[in-house]
Amino acid sequence: MTPTKNLLYLLIMGVSLGCAIFLRGRLLDERRVLELDPRIGNVAVEDPLALAMAERQVVLASAGLGVFRPLAIDFLWLRASHLQRSMNFFEAATLSGLITRLQPRLPEVWRFQAHNLAYNLSATLPPRERFPWVLRGIKLLRDEGLRYNPQSDLIALDLALVFQYKIGRDSDAAGYLYRNELAAIFDVDPESPQGRARYREWKLDPEFIKRIDDKYGVAFDFRAAEAHGIYWSEQGLDRAQAAPEPEDWIVSLLTNVGRHSLWQLFNSGRPVKAPLTESRYGVRVRYAFVPDLRFANATRRALEEHASLSSDAARTYQEFLKRDVLYRFLLLGDEAARARFEVTRDRMEPSAPALEKLLLEFQWTAGGSKKSALMKLADYLDAYLLLELAGESDLAEGFRALARLVHSTWLLAEGGGAPPPFDAYVRTAAHRRIEEWRKQPRLKKHLAPLLKIFSKDGEGILSLPETQELPLSLEHLNPPTVLTP
């Protein structure tokens, strides 16, 4: 071949390739305009390399497997469904994981798999071993499902539900443990490097957090599961409303999850750390979740809007009005509760009882026997002691005041002579705790604060029934509960 011919071939090849490279650029631009590439992830919170890899995976799985893909998916679905029916959740989860690789662009696949992990698989294990599976379900939806389906409002809804319902409520026996684990994970300063890394890992966009803070007028504390519930329901609402034709039922579900989250935050949105906070004995930090009045206004607005829609919603609103007064009594004192009661009593249905009766009816039907009054007294005094020990003096004083109200109203009304003084009951409750803790050498150091406050001898000890169920699940502040897994 002559050099001229060689040159000619090289020239043709060069020009052709040059044209191809130019056209490739034009085609890539055009694809972006026409949105022909898979929309992957949220650049605000995701690693760009991970997004690029995910996009390649979608293209390879979709275009590279052709007809073999649905065949494999069919086989895997059939097998996974069979295994699920046979209660072989672990094997079913493995197969579902393969399906998500083959069909990553369908939100339903991720939802199915995540539900399996968070709800079905976790339920087969002892309570202490469940949280990692719930976490896997969350990670699957958050890190992968939303990466491949960034516009999916349903994945955001499922995430919100896992936080609000699975973790935020006692939907299974380990609900309390889930809330603890989550609170421990987020027990960091959000502005510290560790905190920023943690928020990034959990795909919590600081800009978006600021937006929801502004919307609700509260700085959300992500130690509470429901704060995540609100975050993801708002994310879902953004996605649902960005759709060309928003689906009413999805918007309604997301709004409901947001409202439930607010209600739960109002009732139990503030984590209180148990007095034993070190992990010296290999024990995780424990929390009790107490009412958070910062959410009162947002919850009231949400419930008021909803109250006219159904009798259940109206009942919840009525319950809110009562609890709003009670929580103010516990946290801010008698005057604040009375002021709130004066403002809201006209909205209470049926007509509001006297403030004292309303307060006494909290977790206990007023008008019970002396025995039941004593039991309530024991519960409230115990709550007072545990909160005092945890450094929550305001709330502790609230329970002491409530106990005093039980004492003055019911024990005095029982007749049969004047009851022992209230302080004697307080000493009795403290004495009982001290005696209980004395039996555990490791708790000795926790006795010191109590011994300072209360006399250590048995002087003036009365008879009080055993505590039954402490309000607001405050039993979790009791150190022996912390020490005994």
Add this chain to the structure above:
Amino acid sequence: MRGAQVFTIGRTSFTEIVRQPVYGLMVLGTLAAYALSPAISMFSLGSDRSVLKDFGVSTLFIAGVFLSAFAASRVVGRELANRTALILLSKPVGRGVFLVGKFLGILSAVTVASFLFTLALLLAARMGPPESAHAPVDWPVVTAACGAFLLALAAGAISSYRAAHSSRPFGMVTLKAACWTLPLGFLVAGFFDRGWHPQQFAAAFDPEVPTAFDPHLLLAALLVLPGIFVLCSIAILFSILWRRAAVLMTILVFLGGLAIAGGDLPLLGLVPNFHLFWVGELFYLEHPNLSLHYLGLAVLYSAAYSAASLSAASWLLQGREVG
């Protein structure tokens, strides 16, 4: 003169390819996959129709990859290895003409197959996966597709029976017949809705009707064709370089071209970007928008890249001893 040579070589190559059992098997297998596709895309949890279209276009692409790789290996690689190409090249036929003729022959065979696949895919997508056990069956589509298939088989059988001693094999006649009967069946199905009610043919492409033929699917299937053309040229290049590994290398280049996806590095432009010919994402969008402008650009990209590959192939063949 050269045009006539190219045409003759192309026609001979086309005949040689479509007479291969592997070609018939691939066409039959792909058509069978489309026939079964409404059933096998049922487990898609609500996005069945999108998945059917997505994998239908992907299947078209994959089938094109295999067809072009096998065809190039057969009509170029094997002829060079067996030295049968020498018979042609010893005549006053340029090596460039030889390659272009072979390329056109392969393109024709692949285009015929893609034409049938596209019609089958459109029919399958109109039928769609059954949403429930009681979902109505699209009988016009079933009748048209089965009728077209049976008619083509009958034509092949009759032709074989009447010309028992001719060289026209059953497969080739059936394929030729299918090129008539399947479009006919498609037309017939287009004039009826699911309930056998007559309709304007244009209504069969109404994007507002979920059970109509999807015009975007047609465009997506057409977009695959230039991608397959690039693969044909690459398959020819590999058949000259390494005949035995040509099929494998073509498949690897296809997968590599998909994997580079939308990378922005200029050097990636040297690798054929098959991702540009695939628009599976389209079927998951609320308002798909695939323009003819994009299709035109893709055709130009395909032409440019095919020209580069064929030039390289021709350059290699010029310096190669074929005798």
